[in-house]
Amino acid sequence: MPVNAIADYSTYPLISPLLQARLQPEGIEVTWGDQRRSPFHYLWLRDNCPCSACVYSVTREQVFEVADVPIDLTAQHTDVDEQGALRVVWQDGHESRFDPGWLRAHAYDAASRAERRAARPRQQRWTAGFELPLFEYQAVMEDEQALLDWLLALRDAGLTQVRGVPTEPGSLSHLARKIAFIRESNFGVLFNVQSKADADSNAYTAFNLPLHTDLPTRELQPGLQFLHCLINDASGGDSLFVDGFAVAEALRQEAPQAYRLLCEVPVEFRNKDRRSDYRCEAPVIARDAWDEVTEIRLANFLRGPFNTEPDVMLPFYRAYRRFIEMTRETRFQFRQRLEAGQLWCFDNRRILHARDAFDPASGARHFQGCYVDRDELLSRIRVLQR
C-alpha cells in the first residue's frame, strides 16, 4: 500500500507513527508517536493529495491545481486508518490518504523544519594541509559506490583528483558523462588549455593565472570544472587551489564590514572576443536565505571597472584587495603539480584555482577541460542514493 504516489522516487521511512488527527478551523493537527504535533492547512493537504486523479501516475506530476478548489476548503472527516495513513474526506467527497513517513518528512511545524535544516549536507571547509580526496578512474567508471563517493567528495570538500585517466584527447568526456551531459560554452564542449598565439583568454597563454573562478561572466558560473592533464613536460605551471568559502569565513571574522561589501556590491565581469561579449554583474560573495555562502565569483583578469557610489569606492577596494591578499596567503593554499593521466575535478563556484606561469619552450603542456553544472551533480547523487 504505497500511498505516497505523488512519488518523487524517494522512500520515506516511518520515523514515528501517526497517533491522532483532529479537525481544526484552518486545517488538521496530527499528533505523532513521539508527541510532536504538526498542523497541516486544508489547502496544503488538498494540494498534496497523491491519488491517481490528482497526480498522473506515468509522469508522477500533478494534474490537480490548487487554484481550482475554494480557498476556504474544509474537510468533513479525518482519521488515522488501519495502515497508519492519514485519511481526509473533503467537503466535496474527494478522499486523500497520506503516508505517515512522507507526511512527517514534509511537516512544517517549527521542530520539523529545524530538523530538516540541520540534516542538510555540510560542507567541509579546508585550508592548507587539506587531504586531497583521490579516486581511481577505473573504479569510478565501473562501480556505482565509487562514483557516489567521488560525487559526495565533490559536493562536500569541493576539490578532488582522479588518477589513471587515459591520456587520449577527449577521454575526459567519458568521465564527465558519468555525471551528466557537459555544459557547453563559447570555448567549446571540451576546451584545450594550451599556450596559443591567438589566445582569446589569458588561460590560453603561458602566464600565471591568479586565483579565480571560471566564467564569472555568466549568470550561472559552471558548477564543476574538470581539468585533465594529457601531457605536462613544461617546467612550471603548478596548480594551486584555495577554498573560497574558507577565505570568505575568515574575512567575515576579521572584517565584517569588508565581508558585507563583498556580499552586496555588484561587480561586472566581462569575457569578450571577436565573436562574443559576455557580461555579468554580481557580488563576489553570494549567500543563501540562511546567510550561508553559496558561491564565490572572482577573476581579476575578467573584471570590469568598479561602478559604485564614490563614498563606497575606497572601502570596496579595501575589501576586494583584502580578499585577494587572503587568497594569496599560504595558510589557505593547496598546491600540487598535475601529471599526465591525472585530472582535477572541483566546485568552480567555491574553489578558486590558479596556475603558475610555465615555460612553453621547456616541453609540451596540454590540459583539456570541461564543465558540468551543480544541478547535474546533485541530481546524480540523489539518483545514486535512492
Add this chain to the structure above:
Amino acid sequence: MPVNAIADYSTYPLISPLLQARLQPEGIEVTWGDQRRSPFHYLWLRDNCPCSACVYSVTREQVFEVADVPIDLTAQHTDVDEQGALRVVWQDGHESRFDPGWLRAHAYDAASRAERRAARPRQQRWTAGFELPLFEYQAVMEDEQALLDWLLALRDAGLTQVRGVPTEPGSLSHLARKIAFIRESNFGVLFNVQSKADADSNAYTAFNLPLHTDLPTRELQPGLQFLHCLINDASGGDSLFVDGFAVAEALRQEAPQAYRLLCEVPVEFRNKDRRSDYRCEAPVIARDAWDEVTEIRLANFLRGPFNTEPDVMLPFYRAYRRFIEMTRETRFQFRQRLEAGQLWCFDNRRILHARDAFDPASGARHFQGCYVDRDELLSRIRVLQR
C-alpha cells in the same frame, strides 16, 4: 590614438571633452565640457590603466592586479593631454592615459551613474491585444539586421514568432545556432513534444498544460525557449502566452503583501524520473538590486509541497493562487495556434506558456523545442551592435 586598449571591443563616443584634471587627496577630479565633475579614486584609475603592460593586448585581459600596488597610492602629476586624454603619472613613474569617451562612460559620480541606469534597455510589458513580432526564417538566417531586430524583440517584448521554417526535424537547430550553441538538458539538445506512452513529463502527454516556465527545477531556468511546429493536424492544442512581468506588476498594484510573499518565500520545484532528480528552491518572482522583476518561476505540475512557517502558509497560498488566477484572466492572454513551419521563440524566464489539451486520435502533432541561455542572447546582441 586609441588609448582605450583595455578594450571591450566597444567604441566610446566623446560626449563631452575633458576640460581639467586636478589632484585631490584621494584621487583626481575631472571637469567636463558640460561642467559635470567626476571624481576618480587613485586606485580606480590605476586599476583601469589600459597600457600594454597592464592589459595583454592579444586577449585584452588585465595582467596587472590592483592588490599589487600600495593601498595609499597617489599620483605625481595629472593633466589633459594634447589629444584630450587624461594623463596620470604615478608615484612609481608608471604612466596611464585614459580616453575621455571611455572615462565618461565609466564615471561613477551620481549623475553619470543615474544616466547609465536610465539608458538601460526597457522591457515592453504586454497584455491581451499584444502585437506579435513576426520574423521570416530566410531573412533572419541571411541578414544581420533582421537577426538583430528579432533578438531585440526577444529581449524587449519577450515573445516572437518566426515563419517559413523548414519542417524537416532538426531544422530548428540552424536557427537557434544563429544566436549560439544550444543548452542541453536531460530532455536532450532538441526535445520532441509529442504524446508518448512512457512520458517523463506532462509536456509529453496530450493533457492541457497550465501556464508555466520550463525547467524551474534548475538553478538557472533556460533563457530562451524555441518551439517549432513540424506538423499540427490534431484538434486542440492551441498555444497560450502571458507576460509574467505584467502579471507580477498587476499583483504588486493590487496586493503588495501577496507580491512580497511571492518575491521572498522559496518554493521547491522538482523534475524526476528513473535517471534524474532535479530540485530547485527559489521564489516565484525574482528581482534585481533595483527591485525590478527579472524572472518568474512557475510550473504547478513541477512544484513540491510548500515548506514555510505555519503562520505564513495561508497568506502564501492566497498569494500563489491569486497569481495563478490572474494568469488565467483573458485580459493578460495572447492565444494562437501554431501551424507547420512556424516557430515560437520566447523569454522562458518571463513569458508563461501553456497549451490546450489536444486529441492525438484526430491527427499528428509534433513540435520540436530547444533552449538557449539569456547570456548568449545578450552577447549576440552586443556583438551585432558593435
